[in-house]
Amino acid sequence: MATFSVRFLGCKVSHADAHAVRERLLRDGHLERDGHADVAVVNTCCVTNEALAKSRKEAARAARTHRRVYVTGCGANLGGDAFAGLPDNVHVVVRRSEETPEAVAGDVGAIGCVQSDARLDRVRAFVKVQDGCSFSCSFCVIPLVRGPSRSRPAEAVLAEVRRRVAQGHREVVLTGINLGCYRDRGAGFDLARLVREAGSVPGLARLRLSSIEINHVNDALVAALRETPTVSRHLHVPLQSGDDRVLREMGRRYASATYLRRLEPLREEVNLTSDVIVGFPTEDERAFEQTLRVAERAGLTKVHVFPYSPRPGTRTADLDAVRPEVKKERSARLRAASHAAELSRWRSKVGADDVVLVDRSGRGYGDDYSPWLVPADTPVGELVRVRGAGVTEEGILAA
Ligand code: SF4
Numbered sequence: 001m002a003t004f005s006v007r008f009l010g011c012k013v014s015h016a017d018a019h020a021v022r023e024r025l026l027r028d029g030h031l032e033r034d035g036h037a038d039v040a041v042v043n044t045c046c047v048t049n050e051a052l053a054k055s056r057k058e059a060a061r062a063a064r065t066h067r068r069v070y071v072t073g074c075g076a077n078l079g080g081d082a083f084a085g086l087p088d089n090v091h092v093v094v095r096r097s098e099e100t101p102e103a104v105a106g107d108v109g110a111i112g113c114v115q116s117d118a119r120l121d122r123v124r125a126f127v128k129v130q131d132g133c134s135f136s137c138s139f140c141v142i143p144l145v146r147g148p149s150r151s152r153p154a155e156a157v158l159a160e161v162r163r164r165v166a167q168g169h170r171e172v173v174l175t176g177i178n179l180g181c182y183r184d185r186g187a188g189f190d191l192a193r194l195v196r197e198a199g200s201v202p203g204l205a206r207l208r209l210s211s212i213e214i215n216h217v218n219d220a221l222v223a224a225l226r227e228t229p230t231v232s233r234h235l236h237v238p239l240q241s242g243d244d245r246v247l248r249e250m251g252r253r254y255a256s257a258t259y260l261r262r263l264e265p266l267r268e269e270v271n272l273t274s275d276v277i278v279g280f281p282t283e284d285e286r287a288f289e290q291t292l293r294v295a296e297r298a299g300l301t302k303v304h305v306f307p308y309s310p311r312p313g314t315r316t317a318d319l320d321a322v323r324p325e326v327k328k329e330r331s332a333r334l335r336a337a338s339h340a341a342e343l344s345r346w347r348s349k350v351g352a353d354d355v356v357l358v359d360r361s362g363r364g365y366g367d368d369y370s371p372w373l374v375p376a377d378t379p380v381g382e383l384v385r386v387r388g389a390g391v392t393e394e395g396i397l398a399a
Contacts, residue, residue, distance in 0.1 A: 001029055001030055001031060002025075002030045002031070002037075002038040002039050002108050002109070003030065003031045003032070003033045003037040003038045003039070004022075004025050004030050004031070004032060004033070004037050004038060004039040004040065004041065004108070005032065005033060005034060005035065005037045005039075005040050005041070005062075005066070006018050006019075006021055006022040006025075006032075006040075006041040006043070007040070007041070007042055007043070007058065007062075008042075008043040008044075008045075008073070009042075009043070009044055009045040009051060009054055009055050009058060009073075009075075010043075010044070010045025010047060010051060010073070010074065011045070011047075011210070012126045012173060012175045012210040012211075013097075013126075013128060013131065013175055013176065013177055013210070014043050014044075014045055014073055014074065015126045015175075016126040016127065016128035016175050017043055017072070017073060017097045017100065017128070018041065018043040018072075018073075019126065020097075020100070020101045020128075021041050021043065021072065021100060021101045021104050021105075022041070023101070024101035024102070024104070024105045025039075025041075025101075025104070025105055025108060028105050028108070028109075030108065035065060036065045036066070037065075037066055038066065038067045038068065039066060039067065039068050039069075039070070039108055040062035040063075040065070040066035040068070040069045040070070041069075041070045041072060041104060042055065042058050042059045042062055042069060042070070042071050042072070042073075043072045043073035044058075044059070044071055044072065044073040044074060044075030044076055045073065045074055045075055046074045046075040046077075046078045046082070046141060046145060046311070047074070047141075047142075047306065047311075048306055048307070048309045048311075049309040050307075050309070051075075052075050052078070052082050055071070055073075055075040055082070056075075056082055056083055056086070059071045059083060059086055059090055060086055060087075060090075062090075063086060063087045063089055063090050066089070067089060068089050068091065068108075069089055069090045069091065070091050070093050070104050070107070071083055071090060071091065071092045071093065072093045072095070072100050072104065073097070073100075074141075074142070074145045074146065076092045076093055076094055076095075077094055077095075077096075077144075077145040077146070078141065078144075078145050078311075078312065079094075079312075080312055091107075096146075096147060097131055097146065098131070122168065122169075122359075122380060122381060123169060123170055123171060123357060123358070123359040123380065123381050124169060124170070124171040124172075124173060124357075124359060125164035125167075125169040125171070125172050125173070126172075126173045126175045126210070127157060127160050127161055127164060127172050127173065127174055127175060127198075128152065128175050128176065129151060129152050129157045129174050129175065129176050129179065129182055129194065130149065130150070130151045130152070130176030130177065130178065130179055130181060130182045131146055131147075131149075131150060131176065131177055132146045132147045132148050132149045132150055132177055132178075133146065133148070133149055133177050133178045133181070134148045134149040134178075134181070135178070135251070135253070136251060136315075137240075137250055137251045137252060138249065138250055138251045138314060138315040138316050139250060139277065139280065139308065139310075139311065139314055139315075139316045140311070140314060141311035141312070141313060141314055142177055144313045144314070146177055149177070149178055149181040151176075151181070151182050151183050151184055152184075153184050153186075153187065154184040154187045154189040154193075154194055154197070155184075155187065157174075157194060157198065158197055158198060158201065161198045161201045161204065162201055165201055165202075165203040165204050166203075168381065170204075170205040170206060170357055170381060170383065171204075171205060171206040171207070171208065171232075171357055171359075172198065172201075172204060172206070172207055172208075173207075173208045173209070173210050174191075174194065174195070174198060174207065174208070174209050174210065175210040176210065178213060179191060179209055179210060179211065179212050179213075179216070180212050180213050180215065180216020180217075180221070181216075182194060190220070191209075191212075191216070191221060191224075192220040192221045192223070192224035193224070195207065195209070195221070195224040195225060195228055195231065196224050196227070196228050199228035199229070199230040199231050200228070200230075204230050205230065205357065205383055206230055206231075206232050206357060206367075207228065207230045207231050207232065208231070208232045208234060208369070209225075209235065209236070210236065211236040211237070211238060211275075212235060212236070212237055213237070213238065214237050214238075214239075214254050214258060214259045214262055214263070215253060215254055215258075217235075217237065217262045217263070217266075222265070222266070225270075226269075232367050232368065232369060233269060233270045233271060233367050233368040233369075234270060234271045234272075234273070234367075234368050234369035235266065235270050235271075235272055235273075236272075236273045236274065236275075237259075237263065237272060237273075237274055238274055238275040238276075239259060239274045239275065239276050239291070239294065239295065239298070239300070239303075240252055240275065240276060240277050241276065241277065241280060241283065241287065241290075241291050242256050242259075242276075242287075242290045242291035242292070242293060242294025242295060243256070243283070243286075243287035243288075243290040243291060244256055245282070245287065246280055246282055246283050246287045249280070249282050250277075250280060251315075256290070256294045259294065259298060260294065260297055260298055263298050263299070267298065267299035270368065271301055271345065271368035271369055271370060272298060272299055272300050272301065273300060273301060273302040273303070273304070273369075274295065274298075274300045274302075274303050274304070275303070275304045275306060276291060276295065276303050276304070276305055276306070276334060277306050277307075277308050278291075278305055278306065278307050278308065278327055278330045278331045278334060279307050279308040279322035279326065279327030279330060279331075280308050280316075280322070281308070281316055281319035281320060281321040281322065282321070283308075283322060283330075288330050288333075288334075291334070292333070292334065292337055295334070295337065295338070295341075296337065296341070299341075300338070300341060301338075301341045301342045301344075301345045302338055302341070302342050303334055303335070303337075303338040305331045305334050305335050305338070307327045307328070307331050308320070308322065308327065343391060345370060346370060346388075346391045346395065346396045347391050349366070349370065349388035349391075349396050350388040350389065350390060350391065350396070351387065351388060352387065352388050353385065353386070353387050354366040354367060354368075354370075354372070354385075354386055354387075354388070355367055355383050355384070355385055355386070356372045356374055356383070356384050356386050356398065357381075357382075357383050358374055358378050358379065358380050358381065358382050358383075358384060359380065359381075360380060361376050361380060362374060362375070362376040362378070363395070364378075364384075366386075366396070370395070370396060371394065371395030371396070372386060372395050372396050372397075372398050373392065373394060373395050373396065373397050373398060374386060374398045375398070384398075386398035386399065387399040
């Protein structure tokens, strides 16, 4: 038997992939432990240079406290020399996500005793339904490191949702790189049907989507989200830029007007959050200001800002025209606007009721994924009825 720890960097798909390796090692009879252990698995991210540098740092740190370190995930699959020069106990696993648990477990070796409770998070489970992307946005390295879009059979997804609920998870997040591409043609499922059926699993309190491209926010999906009582009132819809020229050059396949038009009917009932890339090579001040305007008009309450960095193998790999200080300044402006929008949404909840899912001591999320601060003795995993009493920098204070 080996002792092991698993950590991940990056998005919810990386979280789900890390969980799959963890579950596999537990199934093989290995023992999970925080900190010092025989084996560390570091599931990495390469979405920006910064993410890759952090992944390397994490692998180097793990190499000091573990006998063997497996570097997996997007960063490992990117190739290049990101993990070169690390100690000899660091092994880079270049495999598709579906093959990674098997590759790591095969190397660690099994002892055959079965441990069944494999929870990475006690309250919220990320259930991967789709991986890869068949589009080719000019800046994006994901199709290269994760391959084309493919979907898990609906039956397997629904079985996993049922299993997570039986393990005690209250919330399930359907997760994918490009969720709207979800299809199980044989069983007649698209994402809308999957939402309806996953959301009806008995015992599930909340269902969310990790993120959805605007082109996939169609009538069928919106109806499924509205008509499934467990679906939370939150959607994360990447914008990337609000300027049509930049969007075209990014290869994003929609215009800002489409983004605004499709979200317009949802903005009153749903908390809308997004991703934006700042400092794309052809983004000038006017284009950036257009992004600020579109984010405001769409009613986005939280924007995850990614300062552009060229990724190897992409169409913009050799382009990085916007100076670092300009990227920094624009990022700060967009983050400030995002924080102001977020505070204003939180303030609108003062005096109003909500139901909070407590996911750690003293904290949780409302139905629309707004953060709440609840009394520290509220049991983790509980759904509690609250009333907004005030707002802090970290969330809404529950009365
Ligand atoms: S940014 Fe574009 S290419 Fe990258 S994962 Fe999203 S849709 Fe696919």
